[in-house]
Amino acid sequence: xxxxxxxxxxxxxxxxxxxxxxxxxxxxxxxxxxxxxxxxxxxxxxxxxxxxxxxxxxxxxxxxxxxxxxxxxxxxxxxxxxxxxxxxxxxxxxxxxxxxxxxxxxxxxxxxxxxxxxxxxxxxxxxxxxxxxxxxxxxxxxxxxxxxxxxxxxxxxxxxxxxxxxxxxxxxxxxxxxxxxxxxxxxxxxxxxxxxxxxxxxxxxxxxxxxxxxxxxxxxxxxxxxxxxxxxxxxxxxxxxxxxxxxxxxxxxxxxxxxxxxxxxxxxxxxxxxxxxxxxxxxxxxxxxxxxxxxxxxxxxxxxxxxxxxxxxxxxxxxxxxxxxxxxxxxxxxxxxxxxxxxxxxxxxxxxxxxxxxxxxxxxxxxxxxxxxxxxxxxxxxxxxxxxxxxxxxxxxxxxxxxxxxxxxxxxxxxxxxxxxxxxxxxxxxxxxxxxxxxxxxxxxxxxxxxxxxxxxxxxxxxxxxxxxxxxxxxxxxxxxxxxxxxxxxxxxxxxxxxxxxxxxxxxxxxxxxxxxxxxxxxxxxxxxxxxxxxxxxxxxxxxxxxxxxxxx
Numbered sequence: 001x002x003x004x005x006x007x008x009x010x011x012x013x014x015x016x017x018x019x020x021x022x023x024x025x026x027x028x029x030x031x032x033x034x035x036x037x038x039x040x041x042x043x044x045x046x047x048x049x050x051x052x053x054x055x056x057x058x059x060x061x062x063x064x065x066x067x068x069x070x071x072x073x074x075x076x077x078x079x080x081x082x083x084x085x086x087x088x089x090x091x092x093x094x095x096x097x098x099x100x101x102x103x104x105x106x107x108x109x110x111x112x113x114x115x116x117x118x119x120x121x122x123x124x125x126x127x128x129x130x131x132x133x134x135x136x137x138x139x140x141x142x143x144x145x146x147x148x149x150x151x152x153x154x155x156x157x158x159x160x161x162x163x164x165x166x167x168x169x170x171x172x173x174x175x176x177x178x179x180x181x182x183x184x185x186x187x188x189x190x191x192x193x194x195x196x197x198x199x200x201x202x203x204x205x206x207x208x209x210x211x212x213x214x215x216x217x218x219x220x221x222x223x224x225x226x227x228x229x230x231x232x233x234x235x236x237x238x239x240x241x242x243x244x245x246x247x248x249x250x251x252x253x254x255x256x257x258x259x260x261x262x263x264x265x266x267x268x269x270x271x272x273x274x275x276x277x278x279x280x281x282x283x284x285x286x287x288x289x290x291x292x293x294x295x296x297x298x299x300x301x302x303x304x305x306x307x308x309x310x311x312x313x314x315x316x317x318x319x320x321x322x323x324x325x326x327x328x329x330x331x332x333x334x335x336x337x338x339x340x341x342x343x344x345x346x347x348x349x350x351x352x353x354x355x356x357x358x359x360x361x362x363x364x365x366x367x368x369x370x371x372x373x374x375x376x377x378x379x380x381x382x383x384x385x386x387x388x389x390x391x392x393x394x395x396x397x398x399x400x401x402x403x404x405x406x407x408x409x410x411x412x413x414x415x416x417x418x419x420x421x422x423x424x425x426x427x428x429x430x431x432x433x434x435x436x437x438x439x440x441x442x443x444x445x446x447x448x449x450x451x452x453x454x455x456x457x458x459x460x461x462x463x464x465x466x467x468x469x470x471x472x473x474x475x476x477x478x479x480x481x482x483x484x485x486x487x488x489x490x491x492x493x494x495x496x497x498x499x500x501x502x503x504x505x506x507x508x509x510x511x512x513x514x515x516x517x518x519x520x521x522x523x524x525x526x527x528x529x530x531x532x533x534x535x536x537x538x539x540x541x542x543x544x545x546x547x548x549x550x551x552x553x
Contacts, residue, residue: 042105042112049104057103060118063550065189066094070544072124074190076510077542078486079371086529090125097122099160110167116174117162123155161202168209170221173202177221178273178288180335184366186350187417187429189492189506189546191367195415195433196333196354197288198365203230205273215279223271225292231271233360233370233387235296235406237263238446239394263392268326269293283337283348291330292359292389294406298323299394324392327406329358344421351416358389358408363435364486374486376512376540380533383512383540385484391443407443412436427494434487438515448480460515475534478518485513492546500552511541 039046039055046055067074071082072095081089098121106113149156163172175183176199184191184198191200207221225231275288300321335352356362364370364387374385393404415433422428439447444459456464457474460481474480490508497503516537 041107046103046105052106054104054106056105057101059101059103059553060099061550061552062096062098063548064094064096065546065548065550066092068092068545068547069542070508070546071192073192073367074188074506074508074544074546075192075368076190076488076508076544077376078510078512079373079375083376083542084530085377088529093125095122095124101161108166112165114165115163116165118160120158120160121155122158124150126150158201160200163202168211170205170207170209173204174207175199176203176205176223176273177207177219177275178223178271178290178331178333178362180286180288180333180350180352181277181284181337182350184415186352186415186431187419187492188431188490188508189504189548190488190490190508193415193431193433193488194364194366194435194486195413196352196365197331197362198367199230201367215284216277217279218274218276220274221272223273223290224267225269225271226267231292231359231361232264233364233389234372235263235294236386236388236391236447237297237299237394238391238450239300263297265295265297265323268295281339283339284335285337286333286335288333288335289330290332290359290362291328292362294327294329294358294390294408296324296326296390296392296406299392299403321394322403324404324406327358327390327408329356329389329408331356331359331362331411333362346421346427347419349416349418351414354411354413356411356413358406360387360389360409360411360437363411363413364437374484374512376542378538378540380535381538381540382535383484383514383538384482384516385437385486385512385514386447386482387437391439391446393446404442404446407440407446409443410438410440425496427496429492430490431492432487432489434485436483436485438483439481444481447482457518460517473521475519475521478520478537479516481515481517483515487511487513502548502550502552504546504548504550506546506548507543508546509541509543511539513539 036050037048039048042055042057045057045059047057048054049056065073069082069091070076070093072093075093077083077085077089082091099118100121101116101118104115159173161173163170163174165171176197179197179199183200184193184196185200186193204224205221207219209217209219211217223231271293272291273289275286277286278284298318298321300318331354333352333354336350338349341347341349354363361370370387372387374383374387376383388409390406390408392406393402413433413435415431417429417431419427419429441459441461441463444461445463448457448459458464458477458479460479460483488508488510490506492504492506494502494504514537519534519536521534
């Protein structure tokens with residue numbers, strides 16, 4: 001009996017030990033997985049970053065398009081090889097781009113803390129910025145990071161926006177406070193609509209925005225004014241002769257092209273900008289202003305006509321020669337958007353008008369650099385216009401120009417678009433833009449004296465040249481005036497078969513009205529295939545067609 005009892009007790013003890021061992025081997029209950037949660041505070045597409053109270057959204061688009069008889073993104077052939085229509089020009093240009101955006105937002109006691117960035121990965125037709133000829137866009141410059149690296153298997157990355165917003169402030173690369181809400185895109189595909197300001201690809205700045213309620217706000221900003229062609233065109237020091245020969249066609253343009261930023265000095269004072277804006281259900285209205293400093297180099301030996309600050313011209317003695325005084329110019333703009341027009345649901349009208357003095361970029365801004373001069377050829381008929389912020393002169397016995405302070409250039413512009421929705425899938429926009437650049441009599445005298453070789457050629461508005469220039473020979477009865485008017489009109493139609501996928505076709509015509517009259521005879525530089533001939537001044541135009549498909553995500 002005792003043996004049986006001992007056996008039973010022993011067996012029970014063994015079971016207890018085994019059971020305890022198995023219990024110790026059981027896994028501890030796993031911690032709950034923290035899944036990504038939807039963040040509905042800031043609209044669709046935001047999610048909470050795991051373990052934080054920050055919401056993040058990834059987005060962007062993929063776009064492919066081609067332009068016939070124009071540059072990428074429907075750039076008119078209003079200068080360069082395309083405007084000459086020589087055999088080095090690309091008569092179609094295409095680009096594929098994927099834009100990626102990252103948007104983060106965090107609620108704080110000071111309001112929303114936001115960061116935003118956009119990078120563009122793109123590949124274009126080889127030499128798309130100009131041609132396959134001798135222009136600056138041709139590689140191997142691209143592999144050195146100087147221009148677009150559109151070689152096989154290559155491509156390049158561009159940065160549009162990089163900014164932080166906090167407590168009403170914006171720091172980084174963002175849209176200027178001067179720009180209208182649509183920048184240069186009231187209803188168009190083209191990235192080259194003139195008539196106003198465009199900072200759609202961003203500019204380094206610091207801004208502060210006040211919200212007054214009822215849709216009323218005001219913003220003050222300090223924008224980068226550097227020579228990156230965002231807020232500058234060029235300053236001409238009219239001290240020397242025309243570059244490259246008699247009529248001296250320079251880089252695909254006439255002798256009257258002088259190179260971007262020829263006589264600008266370094267950064268001295270940033271651009272001060274601001275706006276007052278009213279947003280309502282009917283649309284919006286905005287008034288903007290900007291102050292721009294014209295800060296030139298020296299009177300002599302530095303950055304003369306036809307050169308850039310690259311060591312091509314001796315700088316010896318430049319400091320002792322003195323310099324022109326800085327002059328402040330600026331611009332004002334008014335923008336209006338009217339929504340829900342009686343023509344159809346979602347139809348709208350966007351227009352803006354701008355006036356400038358010594359700040360021509362504000363009326364000729366595009367998302368690409370503004371040409372130093374507009375030049376369109378049709379056989380021997382030549383339309384031209386010179387783009388500057390100001391003109392001055394150092395002493396030069398050769399051309400009769402003495403020491404002259406900065407003469408600020410005047411500009412004006414208007415652009416807009418009417419958009420009509422035919423139905424939920426089809427829409428069209430009729431758009432256009434126009435801008436004019438003009439010079440006072442002193443500026444005309446400085447410019448024309450630099451180039452005109454013949455005495456007795458009239459300057460528009462009165463007076464004749466001194467005949468001291470070294471440019472081509474003007475014909476009898478010719479009139480010298482570097483001012484011009486450039487205009488555009490276009491129509492784009494879009495088809496959206498499914499959400500966020502759009503096919504579009506845009507036709508556009510650009511027209512250059514020159515203020516020059518008469519003719520000029522000269523020999524082109526050896527760099528271009530133009531003949532020695534007499535070129536008659538007259539207005540010319542150019543048409544282009546853009547086809548695009550874009551998928552937003």
